[in-house]
Amino acid sequence: MIIVTGAAGFIGSQLIHKLNEENYNYIIAVDKFDNEIKNKNLEGLKIKEKVDRDNLMEWLDVNYEEVEFIYHIGAKTDTTLFDIELLERLNTNYTKEVWKRSVKYQIPMVYASSAATYGLGEHGYDDDENHISELKPLNPYGQSKQDFDVWALAQKEKPFFWAGLKFFNVYGPNEYHKGRMASVIWHAYNQINKTGEMKLFRSHNPEFKDGEQQRDFVYVKDVVDVCYWLMHHRTNSGIYNLGSGKARTFLDLTKAVFAAMGKEENISFIDTPEDIRDKYQYFTEANMEKLRSIGYSKKFHELEDGVNKYVQGHLSKLSL
Missing domain, CATH: 3.90.25.10 (UDP-galactose 4-epimerase, domain 1)
Structure with a gap:
């Protein structure tokens, strides 16, 4: 089984579509499922079980032996939101709980970071992990993602494979x-x-x-292609930019x-x-050299295409 959080959302639902195309149909879809408009994104998709976001940790503690991979895409993504406590709870601390179970149960994971962590870009848009702690996001959403990236890099115990993806303008x-x-x-x-x-x-x-x-505009189909590729190439853990590179x-x-x-x-x-x-x-503008260096070679869509x-x-x- 493959867990996808944020399943009813934009990128999460597109990722499930991609997984279904590749004949992965035992999907554990995690979300709040309280938005009927958003839930339409799941129509026609093959899903084994829906799990409420608030129940995921308990569900994992019971079913971890059956889980092959975790895609933690879900987050509060409003860049105009200034409720720091809410963002810390849903973005930073929730991701820490997913990470801890990924470590405990030895489940590889990919999680969504954000280009919002780069702020004004005064330190460039390079995903060199030696400089990630220097980044200065411009809003609480970006800070919540930055806080987790810094925390993850500082952990002594890490999943045997993990990747944080700094999504640009998807x-x-x-x-x-x-x-x-x-x-x-x-x-x-x-x-x-x-x-x-x-x-x-x-x-x-x-x-x-x-x-x-x-801005670095990146087509969602390219984003989910990278996510899917990482599930099959689990040798180079770390934080990666994910934009078009242009x-x-x-x-x-x-x-x-x-x-x-x-x-x-x-x-x-x-x-x-x-x-x-x-x-x-x-x-x-995402510097995409790091992802390319680990073997990802597929071309990204030109903006017009x-x-x-x-x-x-x-x-x-x-x-x-």
Whole structure:
């Protein structure tokens, strides 16, 4: 059996889809399952059992002998949330409990970290573990992920295989429930569909022109391919970046959405909301050399290709 936490969420549900494609059908899906909209992500997937998030540790203590692998993808991912206690409980401390059982029962695990740990990028975007403790996240969500990464590296007892994946800007199917935290592709498609135009955040940094803020956008199918590969290559534990390795502008992204929709470009700018303005990353780009160095060789989608697949293969077929 394979455990996937955050099973009903964006990346978790896509990972289960990938596992099913590869004929792994004994999936233990872990989530709260209290969001009917999000639960639609699980429709049609092969799952052996659903376990409430709050009951996972007790379930593991009973069923550990049957578990082959743990994917701990679930987390509170709202970068605008400032409830530090909640983030510490659900992201940092919960992951520690999963880790401890992974050690105790000798179950390999992959867990979700985040590029939010890099903050302004003053130390670059290199996943060298010797420098991870120096990173300065810009928000409590990023700090909750950073706190666990630092804790994990400091542990004397580690799972016989483990990998922490610093997800960059992931986009793709099954993110429709995420609201404000959904990708810009999702928001662009909806806005263009309704109004014929897209409003991007204006730059409040003199080093970047409007719309030329850059992020490392990575297609969710590439993310789950890496997760799946790691289950079969359990020799190099550690923390790894997981992005496309290529920063692109929000203008590039928006133009790709217009093109995929077959519509004429109509782009304007609005002020970045004040509650996130001073916590805003203007540039992210994953250094992917470390993952490549352990043998991962599959190419990542170019932004235009991923956006086209997402828009034409999924968004255009939804009733929004």
